[in-house]
Amino acid sequence: MIYVVDSLNAHEFSDLLIEMHQLRARVFSDRLGWEVEVKNGMERDAFDDLNPAHVISVDETGRVVGCMRLLPTTGPHMLSDVFSCLLDDEPPIRSARVWEATRFCVDTNLPGRGVARNSISYVTSEVMIGAFEYGIAAGISDAVAVIDPVMNRVMMRSGNAPYGYLGSPHPMGKVTALAALMDCSEERIARIRDFAGIRHDVFKEFVPEAVQ
């Protein structure tokens, strides 16, 4: 299930936010080797203080298994600042209808293969569906996402291939990072849903059909 947590409702979801920062520490510091600041097992940066929205995937036991951070490209965001190398030091795109997605990650202790519930590609798809549906309701047409090649491959395989890239891939920690463009559209959401077999409202608790 997906929760969108921003500075308006953060007080209701403080436990989820702690777990999300812990997941980000495990992925971006431990696994990908990015130079990010980890304190008390939590990865946080200056952009977390700019009232972003977090799209958080929680499994049926209540564990945080995936997340993504969204910021408008009209204001300060990562590509306009710390990730400008990805854009070959060119100015970033700026549009009222484009959001930036960063710190997109999924718990890699999940099963790696297949699209069963709680697999990596299931959670990846769920986070994407949540972010795109939230975006469409907000009038957003496109997203630019900072991702690594593994995430890029997962997306290519799951009906969610980027339609383009900005700048060029750049080494970051143990991997490279790239800025991928995705349309925030019903068509893309339908493709991801088809691939992952997700038919239910991702913002509501999943009830298996057998008990419905």
Place this chain on the structure above:
Amino acid sequence: MEIIDLGTVPSSSENYLTFIDQMCDTLELDFASYATVNPVTGVVHGYANYPDSWKMHYMNRNLHRVDPTLHKASLSIAPVDWQRFERDQKFQSVFKAAGDFGITPQGLTVPIRGPYGDRGLLNVTRSCSVEEWDKLKRHIMGNLQTAAVHLHDSVMRTNGLVSALGYSALSTREKEVLQWTAAGKLQQEIGDILSISHRTVEIHLRSAREKLGALTTVQAVGRAIGMGLIHPR
């Protein structure tokens, strides 16, 4: 969107109000207001087409100090429907009298963030059934976002800190796409020339328009030529 391009007219309160009126007409809204606080001087710049009686009521009671549509909405990255404030005491206290002035508590706030940490808020209202409201929102949200940033950028360029800084810099790609557009090429053709998808061309064009404070591509091309960013052949 068939509304005045604030980049083409001298900036003045009158033009901001005309923009707000035309936006309401085009997007089928009753009323709209825009507000921003200069982060250095603390001066509030606001424009609204609400009835004068409501404006007086609102100002005399200093409702802006408690109004959650101003204080809370700026914490969101997405437009905030006022349904979210239904159980908020402060929202109730601001809007309980609104009906007497012909103002509906059905509305939303579009928060706007500028590149220098500047923020603005566009509030809009529409009196209709909840079903109609939900349908209207889906229909206009994209245009509302574009209009909100256009208005904010225009106000900031004339009144705010940004005035000295001017327009956001265009990337090489954005200039290339504008240059080819000026040469009469279509998006698909430009995509072929630059070996990028036509949607990527569209994103660069949209970004270039917004950075140049233009609502249309023609206007953006004109401004880019005027600023010497691209060169007609």
